[in-house]
Amino acid sequence: MDIKASDVKNLREKTGAGMMDCKKALTEANGDIAAAEKLLREWGMAGVEKRAGRATNEGRVFMKEANGKIALVEIACETDFVARNADFISFGDKLAQAAFDKNVGEVTPELEAQVKDIASLIKENITLKRVKLVTAGANEILHSYSHGEGKLGVVVKFRADKAEAFKNEKVAGFIHDLALHIAAFNPMFMDSGKPSPAWIKEQEEIFKAQVDGDEKMKGKPANVIEGILKGKLKKLFAEVCLLEQGFVKEEKTPVNQMMANVAKEAGCKLELVDFLYVKVGEA
Numbered sequence: 001m002d003i004k005a006s007d008v009k010n011l012r013e014k015t016g017a018g019m020m021d022c023k024k025a026l027t028e029a030n031g032d033i034a035a036a037e038k039l040l041r042e043w044g045m046a047g048v049e050k051r052a053g054r055a056t057n058e059g060r061v062f063m064k065e066a067n068g069k070i071a072l073v074e075i076a077c078e079t080d081f082v083a084r085n086a087d088f089i090s091f092g093d094k095l096a097q098a099a100f101d102k103n104v105g106e107v108t109p110e111l112e113a114q115v116k117d118i119a120s121l122i123k124e125n126i127t128l129k130r131v132k133l134v135t136a137g138a139n140e141i142l143h144s145y146s147h148g149e150g151k152l153g154v155v156v157k158f159r160a161d162k163a164e165a166f167k168n169e170k171v172a173g174f175i176h177d178l179a180l181h182i183a184a185f186n187p188m189f190m191d192s193g194k195p196s197p198a199w200i201k202e203q204e205e206i207f208k209a210q211v212d213g214d215e216k217m218k219g220k221p222a223n224v225i226e227g228i229l230k231g232k233l234k235k236l237f238a239e240v241c242l243l244e245q246g247f248v249k250e251e252k253t254p255v256n257q258m259m260a261n262v263a264k265e266a267g268c269k270l271e272l273v274d275f276l277y278v279k280v281g282e283a
Contacts, residue, residue, distance in 0.1 A: 003027055011036055041120050056127050057281045058083045060150035062096035068136035070144055070155050071100035074129040074278055075115065082124050083280075084149070091118045092150075095128075105133030132276060140273065141166045145179035154179045155276040165268035174262045177249060182277055187242035190272070191256070194241070200233070207232040242275065 003026045011022040011033055021040060029035035056076035060083050064071045073096045075088075082088050095114060098104070104111065107128050119126035134155050136142045139162065145154045156179050158166070165171055189195050207229050211217050217225065238244045243256040250258060263270035 001027070001031060003031060007031065007033060011040075041117070043120075056125055056129075059129070059280045060089065060092055061146065061153035061278050061280060062092040062150065063144050063146060063153055063155075064093075064096040064100040065142065065144050066100075068140070068142060069100065069103075070134045070142050071096050071104070072130070072132040072134070072144075072153055072155065072276065072278060073099055073111075074131075074153075074280060075126065076129045076280065077122075077126045078124045082122055082126070085122065088118070088122060088126075089150075099131050099133065103133060104131055107131050130278060132278070134274075134276060139163050141175070143175045143179055145176070145183060147183050150280075152183055152279045153276075154182045154278075156182065157273040157275070159271045159273050161269040165263075165266055165270065168266040168268070170262050171266050171268070171270065174259065177247075178255065178259075178272070181245070181248035181255065182242065182275055184248055185242075185245055186277055186279070187245060187275075188240040189242065190275070191241050191243040192237040203233060203236060204229065243272065 003023055007026055008019060008022045011026060012019055014033075014037065021043070022036070025036035025039040025043075026033070029039055056078055058078060058080045059074060059076035061072060061074050063073075073092065075092050075095065077083055077088065091114075095111060098114075099111065107130070111131065112128050115126055115128045132155075134142060134157060136157060137159075140157060140159045143156050143158070146152070147154075156175060158175055160166060160171075166175075210232075211225060211228060217228070220228075238246070238254070243259075244254050247253050247255050247258040253261075259270055259272065
């Protein structure tokens with residue numbers, strides 16, 4: 001039977017599949033658009049299964065934020081071309097909205113099924129990597145920052161002794177700047193009290209091996225060696241612990257001191273409750 005060009009166009013707009021695939025599906029479905037769409041999904045799903053082993057190092061982080069709640073989803077794909085695809089971006093926004101609306105904070109079969117649907121149409125290996133949900137309580141505020149066309153997403157949660165503190169320009173500016181700081185420096189921990197004893201022990205063993213292998217350290221008194229090891233650990237904490245890192249706009253001032261300065265100037269108490277850093281392609 002003859003297939004109308006308008007039907008091919010409509011099916012393409014509805015599914016995102018190629019023109020020739022749409023025409024072939026319509027032909028096999030005798031012009032029935034619903035049946036043709038089903039065929040495209042069936043053919044596409046077969047393609048998805050074949051592509052399932054391909055690396056997905058590209059993608060985007062999508063966030064939806066309102067009324068003290070943020071939903072974040074990371075969707076990975078094979079190529080940057082797809083990550084910039086309008087259909088992919090539109091789908092990611094809708095998936096983040098779905099996670100937000102249903103208060104979902106983890107990958108679920110329902111969300112994964114939707115990802116498989118878009119993968120069947122785009123014809124590339126697409127996976128749902130992460131889903132996070134962050135909420136703010138009384139006298140708390142959330143702030144999000146997206147960088148590099150969605151390659152990186154940051155969320156910070158602050159608490160103050162009074163809600164009006166967040167209306168202060170310096171407080172609001174500091175909160176935003178700290179989100180930028182986290183995006184730039186990717187801290188591993190909130191502060192030096194967060195690393196596990198096992199992680200600290202591992203670092204101490206590494207530093208001890210370095211000192212033991214340094215000829216200049218031979219014959220040094222035990223208390224001197226101990227002081228050097230403590231100094232190395234302190235320096236490491238300043239590199240990987242957020243509150244002990246030098247603030248991005250004033251590198252000689254630690255983040256915790258900068259926060260105290262801002263709080264004092266604003267006449268309030270300010271506390272960083274938590275932060276979230278999600279970068280495409282990183283665990």
